[in-house]
Amino acid sequence: xxxxxxxxxxxxxxxxxxxxxxxxxxxxxxxxxxxxxxxxxxxxxxxxxxxxxxxxxxxxxxxxxxxxxxxxxxxxxxxxxxxxxxxxxxxxxxxxxxxxxxxxxxxxxxxxxxxxxxxxxxxxxxxxxxxxxxxxxxxxxxxxxxxxxxxxxxxxxxxxxxxxxxxxxxxxxxxxxxxxxxxxxxxxxxxxxxxxxxxxxxxxxxxxxxxxxxxxxxxxxxxxxxxxxxxxxxxxxxxxxxxxxxxxxxxxxxxxxxxxxxxxxxxxxxxxxxxxxxxxxxxxxxxxxxxxxxxxxxxxxxxxxxxxxxxxxxxxx
Amino acid sequence: xxxxxxxxxxxxxxxxxxxxxxxxxxxxxxxxxxxxxxxxxxxxxxxxxxxxxxxxxxxxxxxxxxxxxxxxxxxxxxxxxxxxxxxxxxxxxxxxxxxxxxxxxxxxxxxxxxxxxxxxxxxxxxxxxxxxxxxxxxxxxxxxxxxxxxxxxxxxxxxxxxxxxxxxxxxxxxxxxxxxxxxxxxxxxxxxxxxxxxxxxxxxxxxxxxxxxxxxxxxxxxxxxxxxxxxxxxxxxxxxxxxxxxxxxxxxxxxxxxxxxxxxxxxxxxxxxxxxxxxxxxxxxxxxxxxxxxxxxxxxxxxxxxxxxxxxxxxxxxxxxxxxxxxxxxxxxxxxxxxxxxxxxxxxxxxxxxxxxxxxxxxxxx
Numbered sequence: 001x002x003x004x005x006x007x008x009x010x011x012x013x014x015x016x017x018x019x020x021x022x023x024x025x026x027x028x029x030x031x032x033x034x035x036x037x038x039x040x041x042x043x044x045x046x047x048x049x050x051x052x053x054x055x056x057x058x059x060x061x062x063x064x065x066x067x068x069x070x071x072x073x074x075x076x077x078x079x080x081x082x083x084x085x086x087x088x089x090x091x092x093x094x095x096x097x098x099x100x101x102x103x104x105x106x107x108x109x110x111x112x113x114x115x116x117x118x119x120x121x122x123x124x125x126x127x128x129x130x131x132x133x134x135x136x137x138x139x140x141x142x143x144x145x146x147x148x149x150x151x152x153x154x155x156x157x158x159x160x161x162x163x164x165x166x167x168x169x170x171x172x173x174x175x176x177x178x179x180x181x182x183x184x185x186x187x188x189x190x191x192x193x194x195x196x197x198x199x200x201x202x203x204x205x206x207x208x209x210x211x212x213x214x215x216x217x218x219x220x221x222x223x224x225x226x227x228x229x230x231x232x233x234x235x236x237x238x239x240x241x242x243x244x245x246x247x248x249x250x251x252x253x254x255x256x257x258x259x260x261x262x263x264x265x266x267x268x269x270x271x272x273x274x275x276x277x278x279x280x281x282x283x284x285x286x287x288x289x290x291x292x293x294x295x296x297x298x299x300x301x302x303x304x305x306x307x308x309x310x311x312x313x314x315x316x317x
Numbered sequence: 318x319x320x321x322x323x324x325x326x327x328x329x330x331x332x333x334x335x336x337x338x339x340x341x342x343x344x345x346x347x348x349x350x351x352x353x354x355x356x357x358x359x360x361x362x363x364x365x366x367x368x369x370x371x372x373x374x375x376x377x378x379x380x381x382x383x384x385x386x387x388x389x390x391x392x393x394x395x396x397x398x399x400x401x402x403x404x405x406x407x408x409x410x411x412x413x414x415x416x417x418x419x420x421x422x423x424x425x426x427x428x429x430x431x432x433x434x435x436x437x438x439x440x441x442x443x444x445x446x447x448x449x450x451x452x453x454x455x456x457x458x459x460x461x462x463x464x465x466x467x468x469x470x471x472x473x474x475x476x477x478x479x480x481x482x483x484x485x486x487x488x489x490x491x492x493x494x495x496x497x498x499x500x501x502x503x504x505x506x507x508x509x510x511x512x513x514x515x516x517x518x519x520x521x522x523x524x525x526x527x528x529x530x531x532x533x534x535x536x537x538x539x540x541x542x543x544x545x546x547x548x549x550x551x552x553x554x555x556x557x558x559x560x561x562x563x564x565x566x567x568x569x570x571x572x573x574x575x576x577x578x579x580x581x582x583x584x585x586x587x588x589x590x591x592x593x594x595x596x597x598x599x600x601x602x603x604x605x606x607x608x609x610x611x612x613x614x615x616x617x618x619x620x621x622x623x624x625x626x627x628x629x630x631x632x633x634x635x636x637x638x639x640x641x642x643x644x645x646x647x648x649x650x651x652x653x654x655x656x657x658x659x660x661x662x663x664x665x666x667x668x669x670x671x672x673x674x675x676x677x678x679x680x681x682x683x
Contacts, residue, residue, distance in 0.1 A: 017382035020375065024430030029385035044385050045433070046420075049412055052387055093510065104414030106392065124592050127563060128614075129489075131332070131349060131394070133507040136484040138414075142507040147544055148565045148591065156565060156591035181414035233508045237486070282509045290509070293543065 010042050011057040015064055018055035029054075050183060069183070076101045076180035078190035081172060082232035083286055085258040086193075089200035090164050091150045091295065093288035095143040096232055097174055097190075102138040102181040105131060111178040112143055117169040125149075125163035138181065142233075143172070147288075151296045164196045200228065200287040203294050206279050211314045216272045222264040224277060229259045231284045238280035242311075244273030276311040321356065322520030323440035328355050330436070333394040333410040333419040339495035339519060342399060344406060346421060346436075347490040347502075354493065354502065356519065358440040363402030363425065368660030370677035371403070371426045376665070377673040380422055383431050384411045393673055396653040396665050402426070403658055405675065406434070407665075424675075444521045446488060446502065492548045492597075495519065496555040496572070503546040503560070512543035514560075516575075550598035552607055552623055559586075559609055559626065561595035567611070567640070569626055586629040587621070587640030589613050599654040601662055601680045610662060610683065611643075612654050618646040618664075620683055646683060648676070 012029045020026055031044035048054065051069035055062055080098035097112065114122040126143055133142035145163040148156035164170060173191040180186075208227040214220040222241065232255060239262050241249040251266040281292045288295040321343060334347030339356065346355045373379070378388040395408040405424040410417055421434040470477050488504045495501075502515045549560035551572075560583065561567050568583035575581060589595060593615035600609050600623070607623040621643045629641040650667040657663035661677045668674065 012385065013382050014385060014387050016387045017378050020378060020382070024425075024428050025373065026379055027383040027431050030383055030433060031385070046384050046386070046411060046418055047416065049386050049390055049416060052385075052390070054385070102414070104417070105410075106413055128594065129505065131334075131489055133489060133505060134487065135507060136350065136487055140485065140507075144563075146592070147510070147563055148593075151544075154566065155588045156593075159591040179414060183414055183416070231508070233485070282511070284509060288510045295510075 008040055009057075009059055010040060012042055012044070013055050013057075015053040015055045018062070072182075072184065074176075074180075074184045074187045076103065076178075076184065077187045078174050081174070081190065081192040083194070083229055083259065084192070084232075085229045085260070085286075087195040087197040088164070089198060089287045090162050090166055090196050091199045091201070091287040092164060092194075092196075093145055093147065093150065093284075093286065093295065094231065095145075095172055097141045097143060097172075099139050099141075099178075099180075103134070103141070104179040104181055104183060105134065105138070107177060107179045108132045108141055108143070111175050112141070113173050113175070114145075114163070115171045115173055116165060117171075122163065122165070122170065124160070140233075150287075153296070166196065168196050170194050170196060200285060200289060201294055201296075203289050204230070204279075204283060204285055204291045206277070206291065206312045209277075209312065211277055211312055213275075213314050213316045214266075214270050216316045217269050219266055219269050222266070222270075223256065224262045224264075225256075226260050226262075229286055230255075231286065232259045234280075234283050235259055235262060238283035240278050242276045242278055243271060244275065249275070270316050272316050274313050274315050276313050278311040281310070320440065321358075321442070323356065323358055323442050325438055326441050326443075327437045327439070328357075328441060328443065330355065330419040330421075332417075333392070333408040333421075334490050335395045335493050336397045336406060336408045336421070337395075337493045337495060338397050338400055338406075339500065342401065344397060344421075345493055345495065345500060346408065347493060348419065349487070349489045352446045352484075352488060354444045354446065354490070354500065354517075355436070356442045356444070356521065357436055359399070359406070359423070359434055360439070361399045361402045361404055361423070363399065363404045363427070365401050366403035366426060366658065368658035369403075369426075370661055370679070371405070371657065371663065371675065372677055373424065373429055373675040375672055376407070376424070376675050379429075379431055380407065380409055381411075383422070383433065384409070384420060386411050388672065393653070393665060396655050396663065398655045398657050398663055400656075405663065442521050444500075444517055446490065446504070446515070492546070494549065494551050494558075496551045501549070501551070501558070503549055505545045505547075505563070510544065512545055512562075514546055514549075548595045548598050550600050550609060552600040552609060557623075557626075559598065559621075561589065561598065561611065563594070565589040565591075565593050565595065567595075567621075569629075584629075584631045585640070586626050586631075587643065589619070590615060596652050597654045599656055599662055601656060601683070602659065603680055603683060608683070610654060610678075612651040612664070616645055617648050618651055618678075618683075620644040620646065646678075648678070651676075 034041045048067045053066045079100045082096040114125045127146045149163050171191045171193045175189045176185045178186050210225045214222050235255040251264050253264050284290045330348040332350040334349045337345050344357050344359050377391040381388045381391045390412050392410040397406045403426045407422045409420045411420050423434050424431050487507045490504045492503045499516045500519050544562040546560045547563050566585045567587040568585050570583035596612040598611050609621045611619040625641045651664045653665040664676045666674050666676050
């Protein structure tokens with residue numbers, strides 16, 4: 001019971017719990033009662049939730065009050081789905097879904113799905129993660145394919161096989177049931193289609209990249225081309241260029257189309273001398289292979305522990 | 318009690334994450350959005366408890382009644398039992414999105430009364446999780462905050478707007494455990510597929526960067542892999558850890574083997590099976606022998622004798638059953654576990670209709 005003004009008792013519960021029971025195990029909603037003259041105002045400790053019905057009992061008389069749901073139009077939409085390349089390896093590990101505004105957690109499991117070309121949902125292909133993997137602003141969702149079905153030798157891989165169908169076509173679908181931070185659905189569903197290609201089991205080898213040196217004295221972009229698409233998110237932070245003195249070259253870095261390249265627009269003209277493209281070893285490709293390790297390394301395969309190159313030199317004449 | 322470096326303060330966690338008790342009734346509370354762990358003296362008011370069972374139906378609806386929300390708007394993220402009073406602490410996310418709040422709830426094991434544990438003017442210490450957005454990652458997402466006081470002011474020409482900067486790279490804490498002056502933290506990155514297990518001295522010193530441990534494991538003697546540790550449990554007086562991964566191998570490693578900056582390869586002793594996810598683990602002693610209880614998404618509770626783990630050779634054959642012998646308890650839907658005195662394990666159970674209940678499992682019957 002929540003005491004109110006003289007002789008008045010106010011008790012509030014969600015209607016769904018109002019008839020469940022009494023006693024200390026079924027507490028009334030916590031809050032404070034502010035008495036203003038003849039009026040008593042209940043201030044909940046946590047704001048009343050939209051779409052919830054409350055049972056308000058005042059001096060033994062109960063009234064149901066419904067707090068309206070969000071009725072403003074849906075505006076949130078998907079602005080990006082990565083990878084962006086048309087063909088992904090069969091052992092694809094990770095996708096990213098980007099939204100134009102902050103979203104709510106707790107809806108991805110029902111809203112994000114992989115669907116085959118014939119319309120069949122690939123059940124159990126995606127790894128349920130609780131809590132979901134969002135960036136700090138809740139605008140980018142990381143979606144993992146079940147690694148237990150990708151890793152060779154594990155029971156999941158042997159018994160159920162790869163999450164993606166060999167040689168087939170799939171769509172990653174984000175339907176309207178996703179909710180934005182205000183609880184509204186998406187304005188429209190979004191999807192991206194992929195052809196499922198061969199496995200990618202090689203470590204990332206920066207020496208296989210092309211790094212054509214830009215002309216000295218110009219502000220031309222440096223464009224690094226990879227031998228395969230790389231992870232979109234990691235590409236955003238794992239590469240940098242050092243000048244001949246070892247100082248980072250300032251500029252604007254952006255992943256290229258399909259994450260097959262990386263472009264650095266320098267903030268100042270290029271200087272002559274040996275530069276180095278430095279690679280953070282955590283950089284991964286679409287299948288989770290990094291510079292330092294492959295996703296699952298065969299122990300009897302030689303060369304698995306060869307130290308990877310930490311950087312790629314290129315000379316500006 | 319010693320102060321453990323705690324100072325009176327106030328904190329409002331932004332997201333409900335794992336919780337776990339450390340020494341002297343100090344509760345570790347993870348906040349995944351803020352990438353922090355708070356150590357809080359919860360000043361539990363209860364008396365020391367004997368080993369008695371405690372069961373409570375519809376715990377999510379009861380919490381919702383307290384917090385003013387339907388059970389569907391109550392997500393119980395973790396469970397921890399006070400080691401002395403056996404009062405039950407639950408890490409709860411109430412509501413979604415902008416309306417979502419993180420709440421710490423205590424259930425009195427004597428009368429089942431439920432109360433919110435306010436982290437206001439309480440002894441606390443806060444740890445920033447390294448490897449969350451770090452100095453080497455300057456990427457930030459800039460948004461317009463929903464509230465009038467969140468974020469920071471930014472002058473734009475003659476006007477001032479309020480913006481909020483958020484890290485793009487995050488690390489979600491999936492499990493924590495305190496062992497002999499160290500807090501171990503397992504997490505899941507939203508970018509790289511890292512298998513780092515972090516350990517931080519407690520009392521918090523602010524230093525931990527040299528304590529990231531990369532734990533590898535070997536599948537059937539043929540493939541060496543790394544993966545994020547999802548849940549883990551210390552046992553053998555803190556000398557060993559049993560960890561379960563997102564890809565379901567159950568791996569043993571010795572804490573004595575852990576040296577900063579060195580590669581650690583654990584011993585794969587079991588697999589949980591296909592399309593399965595580990596959810597929680599706890600150790601208990603039955604007839605003088607230590608056992609481990611594993612909650613998972615596909616099977617009932619799995620019980621493993623620690624002696625069998627010690628005996629288990631690294632898995633090299635892909636034959637069924639895979640690895641160490643285990644007993645399955647026909648108790649479906651258990652999502653969280655903690656010790657409830659020496660005689661019981663407390664389980665949070667989700668039934669087919671989505672309702673959550675607290676169930677005491679008698680150790681002698683497991």
